[in-house]
């Protein structure tokens with residue numbers, strides 16, 4: 704099976720597509736956002752620094768996130784989905800080196816082409832389970848929990864992310880345009896980029912993702 708990188712604006716649906724891939728295929732999901740959200744709960748200087756950056760919608764330093772990613776990649780076997788890394792060209796070249804060291808490859812880079820207004824709406828409606836990380840959305844019918852505000856799997860209250868507010872979203876979107884979008888050319892030049900433009904609903908997008916995987 705193909706190892707995948709997802710590239711998309713914030714709240715475009717990378718996490719949801721990853722969940723669908725895990726349900727339908729045998730993928731390991733590596734979300735650098737999840738790794739950082741776990742780390743920010745640690746009562747340490749590093750935890751506090753990460754918490755501050757995440758709340759503001761700013762990128763965490765390349766060396767911090769790269770260390771977490773390397774540990775994760777070393778501990779798993781393929782196939783994997785990389786969700787949230789690389790976020791800039793420096794991280795892309797670091798990733799190439801790590802993959803070479805670990806004798807791994809990325810086969811395809813999937814870009815979810817979602818516009819800013821749609822992504823903002825998804826961010827403002829997003830709620831997730833603090834226990835299993837499953838993602839729901841208050842405004843998207845397909846993504847609503849069966850009981851309002853409660854995780855279908857864990858029966859615990861759903862929470863909003865500290866960075867899913869309008870101000871933080873705008874910062875993250877601007878960072879995405881400046882730092883992350885240039886990666887599209889980087890992977891296009893390597894012949895690995897696939898663009899998905901059908902992104903109205905999670906299932907519609909997943910049909911397109913499946914075509915890439917299969």
Ligand code: AMP
Nearest residue numbers: 735736757760761762763768787788790
């Ligand atoms: P995400 O869950 O992918 O939306 O990421 C949430 C936040 O975590 C981002 O807004 C960044 O602050 C941070 N983050 C996630 N991945 C990275 C990365 N590769 N490099 C730097 N910061 C990251």
